[in-house]
Amino acid sequence: MKKDKQGCDGKTCLLCRLSLKEWAPAVTLHRRNFILQKGETLFKEGDPVEGIYFIHEGLMKVHKHWGPEKELIVRFAQKGDIVGHRGIGGLEQFYPVSATALAPVKVCFIEMDFFQASLKINHALLYELMLFYAQELQSSEKQMRNLAHMSVKGRMANALLLLQQKFGFNKDGFIDIALSKQDLASYIGTTYETTFRILNELIADRLVAVSGKNYTILNEAMLLRLTDIQ
Amino acid sequence: MKKDKQGCDGKTCLLCRLSLKEWAPAVTLHRRNFILQKGETLFKEGDPVEGIYFIHEGLMKVHKHWGPEKELIVRFAQKGDIVGHRGIGGLEQFYPVSATALAPVKVCFIEMDFFQASLKINHALLYELMLFYAQELQSSEKQMRNLAHMSVKGRMANALLLLQQKFGFNKDGFIDIALSKQDLASYIGTTYETTFRILNELIADRLVAVSGKNYTILNEAMLLRLTDIQ
DNA sequence: CGCTCGCTTGATAGTCATCAACCCGCGTGG
DNA sequence: CCACGCGGGTTGATGACTATCAAGCGAGCG
Structure with a gap:
C-alpha cells in the first residue's frame, strides 16, 4: 500500500x-x-x-x-x-x-x-x-x-445479471469486470469446481459467453427465468 | 389489525x-x-x-x-x-x-x-x-x-445461541420465545423435516432440550463448537 | 526436457430436500 | 359407545444437488 x-x-x-x-x-x-x-x-x-x-x-x-x-x-x-x-x-x-x-x-x-x-x-x-x-x-x-433457497445455477444467473447491472459493458461487449472463476465462485457462494461446471452448462445453452476472466450475457430473458422460483 | x-x-x-x-x-x-x-x-x-x-x-x-x-x-x-x-x-x-x-x-x-x-x-x-x-x-x-458455508447443524446451533442472547430466559429456564418448528426452520433456512431431525440429534447429545415451542440450551460450549469451522 | 501450476474433468460421498407412510390423539357422526 | 377420518407430529426411503478428492491435461518456464 x-x-x-x-x-x-x-x-x-x-x-x-x-x-x-x-x-x-x-x-x-x-x-x-x-x-x-x-x-x-x-x-x-x-x-x-x-x-x-x-x-x-x-x-x-x-x-x-x-x-x-x-x-x-x-x-x-x-x-x-x-x-x-x-x-x-x-x-x-x-x-x-x-x-x-x-x-x-x-x-x-x-x-x-x-x-x-x-x-x-x-x-x-x-x-x-x-x-x-x-x-x-x-x-x-x-x-x-x-443463498437459502436458490440453486447454484439460479444464483449464478442472478450474480451475472447483477454484475451486468452494476458494471455495464466494456468495449468488447463483455461485462466490465474481470473476475477470476474463484472469485465468481466466492461471490455465488459455491466452490470453484461447481462454478466451472454450471458455467459450462450456461455456455452450452448459449445463455452466456466467457472469455478468460470476462463474461457476457447472451440471453437475458432465459437467464432471468433461472432466477425464478422452481 | x-x-x-x-x-x-x-x-x-x-x-x-x-x-x-x-x-x-x-x-x-x-x-x-x-x-x-x-x-x-x-x-x-x-x-x-x-x-x-x-x-x-x-x-x-x-x-x-x-x-x-x-x-x-x-x-x-x-x-x-x-x-x-x-x-x-x-x-x-x-x-x-x-x-x-x-x-x-x-x-x-x-x-x-x-x-x-x-x-x-x-x-x-x-x-x-x-x-x-x-x-x-x-x-x-x-x-x-x-448460509453459504455452514451446515444445517451449525446454523441451528448458531440460531439457538442468537435467540438465547436476544430473548434471554423465561421463568422455566427456557429461551423466552415460543417458536414453532416451522418458524425455526425458516429462520435457519432449511425444511421442517430437516429441522426436526437435527433438533433430535442435538437433544440426543444433551446439547439442548425442547418442550413444545420452547427451547433451552444445555451445553453452550458444545453448541458453540458446532458453529466453528469444520 | 522435465517441472510446476492452473485449468478441466471424472468419480464418489455427504448433505439435505422431497415424498410418502405411519402413528396417535381428537372430534364427529353413526 | 365405537368406528371413522382428519391433521399434526414423526420417521423412512429416495434422489438431487453439490462438495470433495484425485487424476488428467496443457502451457509456460527454468
Missing part, C-alpha cells in the same frame, strides 16, 4: 461531495491517499477499525472468511463506493469483513474519529450514509434468501 | 425517545397505534411502503418469501424494535420483506413522509437509525456467510 501523491479529485467520493465548505480544509488534513496493487488488502476481517475508505479508482472485493480456504464475497466496490463502513456502530471495533483489491486501486482514507465527527455535524452526509446502508441491507437480505 | 386506544408510552420506541420536544405534538398527530393478533400481518413483501412501525409489545417475524411455500426469516422483532425501515431509501417504494405477528403485538405507525421529515430535522434520530442499520447489516452479512 503506497501513498498516492495525486490524491482525491474532490468529486468522486461521498465525503468530498457532501463536505461542508468550511469543513473542507479539515478533511484535507485528515485524509490520506493510498494506491493498492492488485491482490493487496486494505484491511482484514478482525483488524481493529481505523477508519473508512472511499474508492477513487479500481475494483475491490469485500469478503467474509470461513476457515483458511473459504470465503464469501459480500459485495464489489468500485469508483465512488465506500469501504470500511461496516466498522461503524458495532460494539466491537473490528472490521467484520476484509477488503482486497481485484485491480489497482486508489483510495482515500479517513480516520474513524474524524469521520464520526463529520457525521455529527454534516447532516446531509449522515443522511446519504443512512440511505446507503438501507440499500446495502436490502440487497444483503435478498442475497440471504437466495 | 385493530386500533389501540392506549397507545405509546413515550419511552419504548426510538422515535419517542429521541423526539425533539417541540416536535412531540406533531408526532402525536401523525402516529397511529395498532394491535395485531398472532398470525396477523403488518405488511407483505411487495406492498407499497406507507410508513414505519415501532413495536411496543409482542413479537414479530420479518421474513422474505420464496414461492408460496418457502420463506426465510430474516429477523425477529420485539419490544422497542423497528419494523418497516427496509422501505426507506430503496428506489422502489415496496417493502422488500413481510412482517407477521408471532404473538399479540402492539405497534405504533408513523407515515413515511412524516418520518422522513423527522429524519431531516432530528439529527440524533438519524444517527441512531444509521447505527441501527449498520448493526443490521453486520448481522445480515454474517448470516449470509453462514
Whole structure:
C-alpha cells in the first residue's frame, strides 16, 4: 500500500461531495491517499477499525472468511463506493469483513474519529450514509434468501445479471469486470469446481459467453427465468 | 389489525425517545397505534411502503418469501424494535420483506413522509437509525456467510445461541420465545423435516432440550463448537 | 526436457430436500 | 359407545444437488 501523491479529485467520493465548505480544509488534513496493487488488502476481517475508505479508482472485493480456504464475497466496490463502513456502530471495533483489491486501486482514507465527527455535524452526509446502508441491507437480505433457497445455477444467473447491472459493458461487449472463476465462485457462494461446471452448462445453452476472466450475457430473458422460483 | 386506544408510552420506541420536544405534538398527530393478533400481518413483501412501525409489545417475524411455500426469516422483532425501515431509501417504494405477528403485538405507525421529515430535522434520530442499520447489516452479512458455508447443524446451533442472547430466559429456564418448528426452520433456512431431525440429534447429545415451542440450551460450549469451522 | 501450476474433468460421498407412510390423539357422526 | 377420518407430529426411503478428492491435461518456464 503506497501513498498516492495525486490524491482525491474532490468529486468522486461521498465525503468530498457532501463536505461542508468550511469543513473542507479539515478533511484535507485528515485524509490520506493510498494506491493498492492488485491482490493487496486494505484491511482484514478482525483488524481493529481505523477508519473508512472511499474508492477513487479500481475494483475491490469485500469478503467474509470461513476457515483458511473459504470465503464469501459480500459485495464489489468500485469508483465512488465506500469501504470500511461496516466498522461503524458495532460494539466491537473490528472490521467484520476484509477488503482486497481485484485491480489497482486508489483510495482515500479517513480516520474513524474524524469521520464520526463529520457525521455529527454534516447532516446531509449522515443522511446519504443512512440511505446507503438501507440499500446495502436490502440487497444483503435478498442475497440471504437466495443463498437459502436458490440453486447454484439460479444464483449464478442472478450474480451475472447483477454484475451486468452494476458494471455495464466494456468495449468488447463483455461485462466490465474481470473476475477470476474463484472469485465468481466466492461471490455465488459455491466452490470453484461447481462454478466451472454450471458455467459450462450456461455456455452450452448459449445463455452466456466467457472469455478468460470476462463474461457476457447472451440471453437475458432465459437467464432471468433461472432466477425464478422452481 | 385493530386500533389501540392506549397507545405509546413515550419511552419504548426510538422515535419517542429521541423526539425533539417541540416536535412531540406533531408526532402525536401523525402516529397511529395498532394491535395485531398472532398470525396477523403488518405488511407483505411487495406492498407499497406507507410508513414505519415501532413495536411496543409482542413479537414479530420479518421474513422474505420464496414461492408460496418457502420463506426465510430474516429477523425477529420485539419490544422497542423497528419494523418497516427496509422501505426507506430503496428506489422502489415496496417493502422488500413481510412482517407477521408471532404473538399479540402492539405497534405504533408513523407515515413515511412524516418520518422522513423527522429524519431531516432530528439529527440524533438519524444517527441512531444509521447505527441501527449498520448493526443490521453486520448481522445480515454474517448470516449470509453462514448460509453459504455452514451446515444445517451449525446454523441451528448458531440460531439457538442468537435467540438465547436476544430473548434471554423465561421463568422455566427456557429461551423466552415460543417458536414453532416451522418458524425455526425458516429462520435457519432449511425444511421442517430437516429441522426436526437435527433438533433430535442435538437433544440426543444433551446439547439442548425442547418442550413444545420452547427451547433451552444445555451445553453452550458444545453448541458453540458446532458453529466453528469444520 | 522435465517441472510446476492452473485449468478441466471424472468419480464418489455427504448433505439435505422431497415424498410418502405411519402413528396417535381428537372430534364427529353413526 | 365405537368406528371413522382428519391433521399434526414423526420417521423412512429416495434422489438431487453439490462438495470433495484425485487424476488428467496443457502451457509456460527454468
